[in-house]
Amino acid sequence: MLATCPSRTSLARIANKWTAMIVIALSERRMRFGELRTRVAGISGKVLTDTLRDLERDGIVTRIAFAEMPPRVEYELTALGRTLSEPLGALGLWAEQYFDQVQEARDAFDARPTT
Amino acid sequence: MLATCPSRTSLARIANKWTAMIVIALSERRMRFGELRTRVAGISGKVLTDTLRDLERDGIVTRIAFAEMPPRVEYELTALGRTLSEPLGALGLWAEQYFDQVQEARDAFDARPTT
DNA sequence: CCGTATCCTTCGCGATACTG
DNA sequence: CAGTATCGCGAAGGATACGG
Numbered sequence: 001m002l003a004t005c006p007s008r009t010s011l012a013r014i015a016n017k018w019t020a021m022i023v024i025a026l027s028e029r030r031m032r033f034g035e036l037r038t039r040v041a042g043i044s045g046k047v048l049t050d051t052l053r054d055l056e057r058d059g060i061v062t063r064i065a066f067a068e069m070p071p072r073v074e075y076e077l078t079a080l081g082r083t084l085s086e087p088l089g090a091l092g093l094w095a096e097q098y099f100d101q102v103q104e105a106r107d108a109f110d111a112r113p114t115t
Numbered sequence: 116m117l118a119t120c121p122s123r124t125s126l127a128r129i130a131n132k133w134t135a136m137i138v139i140a141l142s143e144r145r146m147r148f149g150e151l152r153t154r155v156a157g158i159s160g161k162v163l164t165d166t167l168r169d170l171e172r173d174g175i176v177t178r179i180a181f182a183e184m185p186p187r188v189e190y191e192l193t194a195l196g197r198t199l200s201e202p203l204g205a206l207g208l209w210a211e212q213y214f215d216q217v218q219e220a221r222d223a224f225d226a227r228p229t230t
Numbered sequence: 231c232c233g234t235a236t237c238c239t240t241c242g243c244g245a246t247a248c249t250g
Numbered sequence: 251c252a253g254t255a256t257c258g259c260g261a262a263g264g265a266t267a268c269g270g
Contacts, residue, residue, distance in 0.1 A: 059220025090202035105174025
């Protein structure tokens with residue numbers, strides 16, 4: 001977090017909604033591309049591909065391609081990825097758990113006079 | 116995370132690098148605007164203002180303005196914000212702790228043939 | 231010092247069409 | 251089915267200048 005700390009670059013990568021959602025989905029179990037696309041609803045194919053490639057590059061997921069027709073590709077968390085799934089999972093839980101309070105705060109804020 | 120779950124919107128807000136860095140900074144102690152700008156290095160004034168306003172709207176930080184000259188404004192986590200600082204703090208720790216492994220994985224990935 | 235307003239650039243991301 | 255390529259929009263974010 002500190003100004004010049006290089007870990008900021010890795011924080012920027014993981015503090016990202018798509019990364020969070022993908023890692024949370026994969027923390028449950030290994031999954032195929034199409035399955036991921038369904039679970040992480042709203043993501044486009046392009047962005048899913050790009051994000052998975054970045055995560056593979058960073059050693060967080062493993063890409064397993066089967067030489068079949070039609071093609072099948074599965075993605076799985078690495079050991080490193082599994083360590084990451086814990087804080088990200090906690091973040092996902094927070095979002096579920098406190099969403100109502102956030103929503104209330106938003107409504108209250110928006111309802112107050114524009115003065 | 117699930118397809119239609121509305122908590123996705125709050126996850127998108129908190130799974131964000133600026134949010135993470137600001138909340139982590141404020142988890143240490145209440146802080147002034149200028150101090151935050153220094154601690155969260157690289158952020159522009161505009162983005163810091165915008166993000167803080169969103170966080171205030173979501174009930175995560177409180178804005179305390181002093182009627183002085185020159186002006187002084189402090190930001191502080193709310194009770195809700197403090198609950199959030201735990202998973203985000205964990206994420207920050209992960210980034211520090213595993214940054215080296217991420218870096219190695221990146222280098223290895225980039226070094227491999229473009230086949 | 232702490233904003234707000236404006237402008238402009240960059241990039242995330244979705245849509246579509248096409249390949250193995 | 252999985253992935254690539256291209257295009258384009260809109261949001262994120264930086265720089266600057268100004269106001270209370």
